[in-house]
Amino acid sequence: MNKEFFKNLLRKKRLKLSYPRLLIYQELSDAVNPLSPLELYHCLLKRKRRIGLTSIYRTLELFETLGIAFKIVNGSNTKYKLCESEDHHHHIICKKCGHVVEFKFCDIPNWSKKIIESTGYQITEHQLNFYGFCEDCRKVLRGGVDVPHSHS
């Protein structure tokens, strides 16, 4: 995802291209690994950019809502990574090595119909991440110990 796309998206959604938003976007796009809000805070401080933690949290949530970043939850640990794909997509994240695959097929519209019928809500967006073990990690896991069949 490039900066132009980011700028255009904010414009399209009538959101301000504020300095913190731009800085956080840049920091995430430079990062190789996913970053927690606190790690982001420290990365920005190192560059002499002080952005409040609350503001970082809010910006990351906004990015997630816009579908330009996604959240990786590991216990109480939450990290964010920028999306590579600009189209609607979902993620599957390896719980062992952290590798992420973005895939573009989405079956949720079928599911949404049922949700609308039973709740009466109008659905505007959805986010869904899958977690599991990637092929490489599965091989390692299977190699040594006998791992019980995984249901995830």
Ligand SMILES: [Zn+2]
């Ligand atoms: Zn993504």
Ligand SMILES: [Zn+2]
């Ligand atoms: Zn893995």
Ligand SMILES: [Zn+2]
């Ligand atoms: Zn979807």
